[in-house]
Amino acid sequence: MCESSVGDGGAIRGMDNVTLARATMGTSLGFHIVFAVLGVGLPLLMMVAEGLWLKTKDDVWLSLAQRWSKAFGILFAVGAVSGTALSFELGLLWPRFMAFSGAIFGLPFSAEGFAFFIEAIFLGLYLYGWNRLSPVAHWLASIPIAVSGALSAVFVVMANAWMNSPSGFHLDSAGRLLDVDPLAAALNASTPTEDPHMLVSAYVVTGFLVAAVYAVGLLRRHEDQLHRRGLILGMAMAAVAIVLAGITGDTSARFIYQAQPAKFAAMEGLYQTVRGAPIHLGGIPIDSQHRVVGAIEIPDLLSLLAALDPNAEVRGLDTFPSNDRPNTIAVHLSFDAMVGFGILIGLAAALFWLLCIRRRRIPMWRPLLWLIVVSGPASVVAMEAGWFVTEFGRQPWIVYGILRTSEAATTAPALGPTFLVFFAIYIGLALTTARLLLLQARRNRAAA
Amino acid sequence: MSEAEIVAGILWLALTAYAVLAGADFGGGVWDLLAKGARARDQRRAVAEAMGPVWEANHVWLIFMIVGLFTGFPAAFGILSMALYLPFTIALVGIVLRGAAFAFRAHGREAVGDASAWGVAFGAASVIAPFFMAAGAAAVASGAIHVSGGRLVSGFEAGWATPYGALVGLFALAMCAYLAATYLTVETEGTPLESDFRRRAAAAGLVAGAAAIASLLVAPFAAPSLAGSLFGRGLPLLILALVNGPIALVAVWRSRPRIARFAVALQVTFVLWAWAVGQWPHLVPPDMTIADAAAPDATLTPLLVVIGIGMLLLLPSLWLLFRVFKARNPAAIY
Numbered sequence: 001m002c003e004s005s006v007g008d009g010g011a012i013r014g015m016d017n018v019t020l021a022r023a024t025m026g027t028s029l030g031f032h033i034v035f036a037v038l039g040v041g042l043p044l045l046m047m048v049a050e051g052l053w054l055k056t057k058d059d060v061w062l063s064l065a066q067r068w069s070k071a072f073g074i075l076f077a078v079g080a081v082s083g084t085a086l087s088f089e090l091g092l093l094w095p096r097f098m099a100f101s102g103a104i105f106g107l108p109f110s111a112e113g114f115a116f117f118i119e120a121i122f123l124g125l126y127l128y129g130w131n132r133l134s135p136v137a138h139w140l141a142s143i144p145i146a147v148s149g150a151l152s153a154v155f156v157v158m159a160n161a162w163m164n165s166p167s168g169f170h171l172d173s174a175g176r177l178l179d180v181d182p183l184a185a186a187l188n189a190s191t192p193t194e195d196p197h198m199l200v201s202a203y204v205v206t207g208f209l210v211a212a213v214y215a216v217g218l219l220r221r222h223e224d225q226l227h228r229r230g231l232i233l234g235m236a237m238a239a240v241a242i243v244l245a246g247i248t249g250d251t252s253a254r255f256i257y258q259a260q261p262a263k264f265a266a267m268e269g270l271y272q273t274v275r276g277a278p279i280h281l282g283g284i285p286i287d288s289q290h291r292v293v294g295a296i297e298i299p300d301l302l303s304l305l306a307a308l309d310p311n312a313e314v315r316g317l318d319t320f321p322s323n324d325r326p327n328t329i330a331v332h333l334s335f336d337a338m339v340g341f342g343i344l345i346g347l348a349a350a351l352f353w354l355l356c357i358r359r360r361r362i363p364m365w366r367p368l369l370w371l372i373v374v375s376g377p378a379s380v381v382a383m384e385a386g387w388f389v390t391e392f393g394r395q396p397w398i399v400y401g402i403l404r405t406s407e408a409a410t411t412a413p414a415l416g417p418t419f420l421v422f423f424a425i426y427i428g429l430a431l432t433t434a435r436l437l438l439l440q441a442r443r444n445r446a447a448a
Numbered sequence: 449m450s451e452a453e454i455v456a457g458i459l460w461l462a463l464t465a466y467a468v469l470a471g472a473d474f475g476g477g478v479w480d481l482l483a484k485g486a487r488a489r490d491q492r493r494a495v496a497e498a499m500g501p502v503w504e505a506n507h508v509w510l511i512f513m514i515v516g517l518f519t520g521f522p523a524a525f526g527i528l529s530m531a532l533y534l535p536f537t538i539a540l541v542g543i544v545l546r547g548a549a550f551a552f553r554a555h556g557r558e559a560v561g562d563a564s565a566w567g568v569a570f571g572a573a574s575v576i577a578p579f580f581m582a583a584g585a586a587a588v589a590s591g592a593i594h595v596s597g598g599r600l601v602s603g604f605e606a607g608w609a610t611p612y613g614a615l616v617g618l619f620a621l622a623m624c625a626y627l628a629a630t631y632l633t634v635e636t637e638g639t640p641l642e643s644d645f646r647r648r649a650a651a652a653g654l655v656a657g658a659a660a661i662a663s664l665l666v667a668p669f670a671a672p673s674l675a676g677s678l679f680g681r682g683l684p685l686l687i688l689a690l691v692n693g694p695i696a697l698v699a700v701w702r703s704r705p706r707i708a709r710f711a712v713a714l715q716v717t718f719v720l721w722a723w724a725v726g727q728w729p730h731l732v733p734p735d736m737t738i739a740d741a742a743a744p745d746a747t748l749t750p751l752l753v754v755i756g757i758g759m760l761l762l763l764p765s766l767w768l769l770f771r772v773f774k775a776r777n778p779a780a781i782y
Contacts, residue, residue, distance in 0.1 A: 070555060077551030080504055081544040087514045088540045091529030098518050099526025099598075103743030106519025107750055113515045114758030117508045121765045124501035125772060132772055144765075180746045412533035412604055421541060429548050432566060436556035443558075 018406045020415035021093040024422055026391070028086050030384060031426040035079030037383065039119070040153050040199070041206020042072050043146040045233055046126075050139045060225045064233070066130070067444055068210075073127050074436055078429055080120065085422070093415075097398050097408035100177075104169050105162040107182040112155035115148040122148075150199060157198045161190035164390070165259060166399050193255040194390070197248035200241045201386065205379045207238025208345055212376025213441075215369045226448070228362050235372070238379075239349040245342065249386075250305075256393075257306040260400065261315040262324060263393030266331035268302055269295065270316045277302040277314035282336055285328040290318060292332070326395045334388035341382035345375040451749060452742035455520040456731065458755060459513055460724045466509035467720060468627065468713045471620075473503045475628025477546060477574020478621070479648060480562075490641055492562055495628070498635045500554055501773040505766065507547065519751050523598065524731045524741035530600045531593045532584040535608045539584070542577030545569050575621060582620030583613040588732055589723055590671030595735040612670040615663045622656035623716060630696075630712045633705040642705070649700045649708070657693055660719075673733055677726025685722035692718060 046068045053061035091098045122144040129138055168185030170178040211234030217227040257264045269285035269292035270277055279302045283295025300310040317325055348371045355363035398405040476495040483491040518525040549570035552560040560566045587593055592607025607613060629649035636642045667675035678686050696711035731738045
């Protein structure tokens with residue numbers, strides 16, 4: 001009677017290696033990316049705050065830099081170990097992909113290795129050097145952290161961009177690599193749009209998360225200089241970056257329209273090739289019915305945005321064989337989440353700075369502070385959703401048009417337990433990181 | 449020398465740096481786990497202070513090796529990722545937990561104490577990571593990984609899930625503990641902790657020595673190709689290791705911490721290079737040579753340029769880091 005296979009892990013055992021490898025990689029990336037973007041953005045804020053302290057001798061700036069430095073000590077370590085997990089998992093989960101691609105797209109990874117080295121070294125000097133270095137030397141140590149943090153992101157995204165626009169090699173009829181040109185691979189067609197968009201998104205997330213922390217404090221009536229300045233610095237970074245994110249996002253989308261039409265059609269849930277294509281806001285794409293249900297449709301707008309011509313032709317999903325299409329629901333909803341939350345946080349930043357300029361002081365209007373609090377997590381959702389668009393949208397390819405994801409996964413045993421173990425580890429890391437950051441906040445308040 | 453051989457040599461240097469520097473950080477975790485006596489708290493604090501500013505930089509040597517391997521030798525990276533999926537995944541769990549646990553303890557001591565789950569995870573993960581990485585290395589060194597037509601044919605357990613793999617894992621773990629305790633005698637020179645770590649260094653050194661001799665004695669039966677390497681082309685370096693080993697132990701025992709530190713680090717270097725020279729020109733013996741696995745020169749040349757430029761930035765930065773935090777020890781060799 002008990003022969004049913006349902007039991008602990010039954011669902012996992014039923015999953016194939018490709019699904020499990022994707023689940024493990026996706027979980028690792030989705031976790032790591034939050035810490036990675038803070039590793040790009042926070043050092044810049046630390047550099048600015050400590051620089052302002054050196055210039056003005058106002059200790060509030062120093063307090064901000066020191067608090068961020070303490071939080072960063074935890075955030076960077078979690079980012080470093082989860083990044084290590086990813087570098088292993090590239091091979092452990094996708095050995096055939098790496099054996100094929102390593103020689104072509106490894107160069108930016110190698111450069112990223114050095115950027116990470118420099119970041120780790122100067123972070124050691126920065127975190128543990130408050131009493132060992134002169135104030136100016138200590139501030140100088142923050143510069144290589146901020147620069148190499150940004151360069152790390154640039155290099156890593158070059159490699160991802162290559163997966164979207166593989167170039168810098170040829171294949172002969174037997175599938176052997178010829179004419180490898182790693183520099184051309186690093187500077188592939190996707191790099192000029194994908195790289196800037198990811199980089200500015202890192203500053204978007206950092207800015208809004210920092211602003212959200214101080215907005216919480218202000219809502220709790222901790223209306224001191226420290227909270228005001230923390231809010232101002234966060235919102236300054238957020239406001240500049242969200243404008244750039246809009247611009248780079250727009251060029252990215254228009255590039256994808258040209259280079260990855262299947263991804264573009266999935267983003268918009270467009271099934272039939274048409275001129276004057278409409279935009280679908282929200283809704284659920286239903287592949288079997290070839291339409292999006294429940295969306296708000298705006299005629300001609302997609303063609304206008306994609307090609308700057310309301311009558312331009314946009315290729316629909318139906319023109320691709322069904323095994324060459326990405327998951328329409330995942331890509332479309334992720335795209336709308338990214339754009340929707342991006343617009344929401346952009347409006348929050350605009351409103352904040354409008355009131356700031358008009359009143360010539362920081363607005364303490366509580367609904368606005370609440371909006372900023374919400375913008376913190378909303379910026380993370382927008383960033384993750386954008387990453388989903390890139391990754392789900394590239395499917396079924398791991399190297400677009402060249403190598404299928406299904407052909408790249410390992411045949412190793414025990415991928416199910418691997419997924420479960422790493423999933424549990426990431427939950428543990430997230431919970432403990434949150435607990436310790438809250439503890440630091442309490443300790444900071446007690447010391448203030 | 450071909451470009452591929454130069455890249456392989458650089459990666460082996462990186463492995464040496466990782467073993468000598470990060471190996472000691474794992475060993476620090478071992479001593480955290482085994483801290484006892486009236487000064488247990490102080491021992492743990494000495495470990496944390498010694499590791500704090502440098503462990504993340506030391507850890508990056510591993511990243512450097514991984515990206516260097518998949519850029520320079522993508523075929524070998526693919527095969528090793530398959531053949532060693534299990535030990536590397538387990539080691540990776542250890543690496544992730546060790547690093548996170550250390551940072552949690554360092555920056556949140558009130559909430560994450562020595563006895564908390566994360567506190568214990570730091571030590572336990574520091575045992576797991578080097579043990580399984582070394583067991584994986586044993587599979588490579590003993591020529592257990594077989595490749596045919598670019599495909600792995602020796603399965604997922606060959607060479608590491610064996611008594612010999614465990615013996616090499618134990619040897620590496622003891623070496624890590626030995627490195628850490630020896631370095632810590634320098635860090636704690638002149639305090640009561642120095643003698644604590646001196647005794648620990650001597651104990652770890654004896655265990656490592658015994659494991660080394662045992663693994664040499666059984667190598668002709670358990671890992672004939674490794675024995676062939678070590679007693680063949682690797683012999684001069686093996687002899688140096690056999691001579692240097694007792695010198696290091698005596699220096700530890702006679703309280704010559706600086707000489708001991710140098711000698712123990714040198715011991716690790718001799719062992720790794722005896723292995724490397726012994727199996728040259730193979731990367732994954734017996735089926736994959738450096739030339740077989742290498743990326744085309746079109747990749748290796750820019751890779752060497754990137755490494756050259758990177759080292760120009762890296763080495764002065766590393767010097768500064770160790771200068772600032774290890775300046776009490778002007779004879780620092782790292």
